[in-house]
Amino acid sequence: MERYGAAILIGIAVGFADRWMMLRSDYRHYPTYPHGQMTHLALGFIAASLGAVAVPAIAKPDYVAVTFLVLAAQQFRDVRNMERESLNRLEETKLIRRGSDYIEGIARVFEARNYLVIFAALISSAAAFWLGWQYGLLFGAVAIILSLCLMSGSYVGDIAEIFAGEVHFQDSLLMVNDIVIMNVGLPATRQKILEEGMAVIIRPKDDDARLTLDAPGQRMAIVHDVVSILGSKVDINETELMPMARKHPDKGYLGFFLVANEPDLDYLMEIIRKVPVLESARGTALKSYFGRKAAD
């Protein structure tokens, strides 16, 4: 009985710690809501319990319990729906939207994290049950490190070079270097843009990166992340200063334009480098035969 107790306890502790470490509320403003964090910690605890009791239940042997565990694991599919729904609701009242690609990415990550918690709890409780509690902790630590590594995706800085661009006007067209961003009518607005606007060029390193940056969802994610840190001067009904990322149709790089509350170009570039590459936007042209052939 003692062995069961230790295995379950270690499994739950490792799983819960894992969820806690993966719960990062960072500059992307998510999830900064304390109640949201509570929800995820509670779900993480449930996931950890599920993983932890699985091995003792099999060893007992209590196959009915195992069947129920599988049923319970289905619940975590709802996590994705829950996140997607709440983020979509919030989207309606945002000036700068995240975009559905980003929301889908976040929702998927939240679901996957719970499975990783189950996995970590399972590994550590199995080790604790068969090898002893010291091994349980050791395997738990390895599982936590592994899940942290698995969850870190690539960033825009990995797939593209980012350097400063120049805002200028060609008659009424706002340009970033040689990329047309938009038509600005009022001379007063043009003056403001020339004084306060910031521009960055995002040049993809290869064809895959070019496809990734082509995706409007990925561009919305870049704009959203930047604005959530540096702010923007867009207001309701005054959308002339909308931050935008537009591509050069022939050369494939993006021109990014922003009028920020905190005009700091170095940090702007640093923030763009740290924007996650969205799974749904990731280009995979070079993985296909024809894509590789067409690229030469």
Next chain:
Amino acid sequence: MDTGISNYILALVTVDAGKIISGGCPVFLAADQQEQEKISLLLARILGGIVHDLENGVYFICRH
């Protein structure tokens, strides 16, 4: 799904009436460029659109 029209011209503001043949939206005739800019700005703020310049003396307000 949103099936409404989302991009459309809300109003035209011109200093040269000869440049515009009546279309589907209101046209405002301004005396000079200063008035034109002012009318455009006010209309844009009220209607929630953006002022664009056709570079021939015609401004229009468009919602995106």
